[in-house]
Amino acid sequence: MSDTVYRPHLSALERVVALGGGHGLGRMLSALSFLGPRLTGIVTTTDNGGSTGRLRSSHSCIAWGDVRNCINQLVTQPSTGSRLFEYRFEGEGELNGHNLGNLILLALDDLCVRPLEAINLVRQVMRVKCELLPMTEQPADLLAVAANGETHLGEVHVDALAAMPRELTLSPMVPATREALDAVREADLLVLGPGSFLTSVLPPLLLPDLADAFRQSRALKVWVENLGTEQSPVRTLSAGGRLAWLQQRLGFRPVDWVLSPPGLDWQGLPPGVRRLEVSLASSQIFYRHNRAALANGLEKILANCG
Numbered sequence: 001m002s003d004t005v006y007r008p009h010l011s012a013l014e015r016v017v018a019l020g021g022g023h024g025l026g027r028m029l030s031a032l033s034f035l036g037p038r039l040t041g042i043v044t045t046t047d048n049g050g051s052t053g054r055l056r057s058s059h060s061c062i063a064w065g066d067v068r069n070c071i072n073q074l075v076t077q078p079s080t081g082s083r084l085f086e087y088r089f090e091g092e093g094e095l096n097g098h099n100l101g102n103l104i105l106l107a108l109d110d111l112c113v114r115p116l117e118a119i120n121l122v123r124q125v126m127r128v129k130c131e132l133l134p135m136t137e138q139p140a141d142l143l144a145v146a147a148n149g150e151t152h153l154g155e156v157h158v159d160a161l162a163a164m165p166r167e168l169t170l171s172p173m174v175p176a177t178r179e180a181l182d183a184v185r186e187a188d189l190l191v192l193g194p195g196s197f198l199t200s201v202l203p204p205l206l207l208p209d210l211a212d213a214f215r216q217s218r219a220l221k222v223w224v225e226n227l228g229t230e231q232s233p234v235r236t237l238s239a240g241g242r243l244a245w246l247q248q249r250l251g252f253r254p255v256d257w258v259l260s261p262p263g264l265d266w267q268g269l270p271p272g273v274r275r276l277e278v279s280l281a282s283s284q285i286f287y288r289h290n291r292a293a294l295a296n297g298l299e300k301i302l303a304n305c306g
Contacts, residue, residue, distance in 0.1 A: 007295060009302035010189075014038060017187040017219075019135075019204045021047070021066040024195030024289075026073035028224065029130055031291035032298075033074055040131040040183045042210075043067050044203045046142050046170070048154040051088075051098045055106055060139055062115055066200070067132060068101040071119075074128045082126055116177060133180045135204040142203060143171040155199040161233045164245060168198065169206060176210035184213040191298070192255060193224035194289060197234040197242055205250060215252045222301060223273075224294065225260035227280060228287040240269030259297045276301050 010016070016035055018028045021044030029041045045062040047053065052065035068085070075082045085104065089095040101122075108118035115137045123132060144152045144165035152158055153171060184190065195201045205211045214221075223243060229235055234242060239260065246254050247270050255273060262277045269275075278297050282288040 005292065005296075007299040010035065010295065010299050013188040013302075015040065015183065015187050016189045016191070017042060017183050018191040019201065020044060020193055020195040021200035021203070022195045023069060023073075024193060024200060024224075024226070025066065026070040027289050027291065028191060028194065028294060029070055030073045031289070031294040033076070033130055034295075036129040037131060039129075040133060040187075041070055042133050042135050042177075042180045042183065042204055043070055044200050045134045045136060046140055046155055046199070046203045048141060049156045051102050053154075053156070054098070055102055056139065059106060061106055061109060062134055062137065062139055064102045064105040064109075065099070067119055067134060068099065068105060070132055071122055071126055071128055072101070074130055074132075075126050077127065085122075085126070116179065131179075131183070133177050133183060135176060135180060135207060135210065136174045137177050138172075138174040140170045140172060140174045142199065142206075143169050144198075158198055159196070159232045163236060164233045165198075168202070168249065170203070174207070176204070176207040176213075180204075181209060181213050184210065184217055184219075187217060187219040189298070189302070190214065190217060190219045190221045191224060192222070194226045196230060196232060197226075197246075198232060202246070202249075205246075205254070211250060214254070215250070220257070220302070220305060221255040222257045222259055222298060223255040224289075224297075225258060225264065225280075227261055227289065238265035238267050240266040243273065244268045244270055257301050259294075259301060274304075276304070 017040045019042045032039050043066050047063035052063045085101040087100040089098050109115050112118045141154050142158050144158045145167040193201050258275045261280050280289050280293045282290045
């Protein structure tokens with residue numbers, strides 16, 4: 001549906017950039033895939049769980065799982081190759097739980113000069129027109145400092161915290177991918193979310209150079225809310241409180257608009273942020289965003305800004 005409905009305001013944009021990770025970013029990119037090469041996804045690369053975490057532990061690489069997921073959701077013509085790319089091994093051996101797509105990206109990374117080259121090779125094979133950029137091409141983990149001063153390294157441990165961290169940074173502090181900086185600077189529309197607040201959407205903005213480019217960008221900035229309650233420290237905050245926490249952490253107001261389902265608590269929402277509340281849920285899976293609803297919501301926000 002998203003590629004058959006004409007959306008004049010979105011279609012008029014020269015460059016749309018979405019930032020995040022997990023299934024949320026893939027869903028957003030899929031919703032906007034009709035933009036083709038004018039659409040860019042900046043993908044979080046700090047995951048340390050599952051197959052991705054095992055590969056990072058043994059090969060000191062970036063996290064490939066979210067990149068793979070985005071590619072999979074952007075494939076418009078399923079093939080044997082795309083099915084193999086999502087194949088997950090089962091059994092008792094060392095391959096148990098590993099995703100073949102992660103292994104392919106890791107192998108290509110070993111053969112290429114840059115991780116971005118590996119991503120572009122897979123995009124070409126899968127005929128994915130949207131540009132996909134890792135937030136950084138160097139391995140890094142989330143590092144949280146809890147209220148009691150204890151440090152917690154890695155996404156898995158950050159998600160397990162009982163309360164919001166006092167500080168959240170990257171370890172080590174690494175530079176953003178230069179193409180990601182260019183994309184943010186050139187964007188007409190910047191989209192954050194949907195996705196896990198601390199571990200999917202926030203990590204790219206923990207890169208100082210990317211956060212600075214985001215702050216200076218004159219693009220319209222939109223936050224897209226999740227449909228369910230996160231099983232992370234974020235559950236202790238209201239929807240408005242989350243954006244207030246983000247603004248305090250970044251030192252600037254991160255978004256102009258919020259696209260969300262109805263009925264959320266917006267107490268504490270930073271002044272100046274406008275809201276559009278519409279039904280966003282898929283009719284098949286209540287916690288998954290409907291692609292057409294995402295695109296239509298952004299189109300309506302752009303129309304209201306015109």
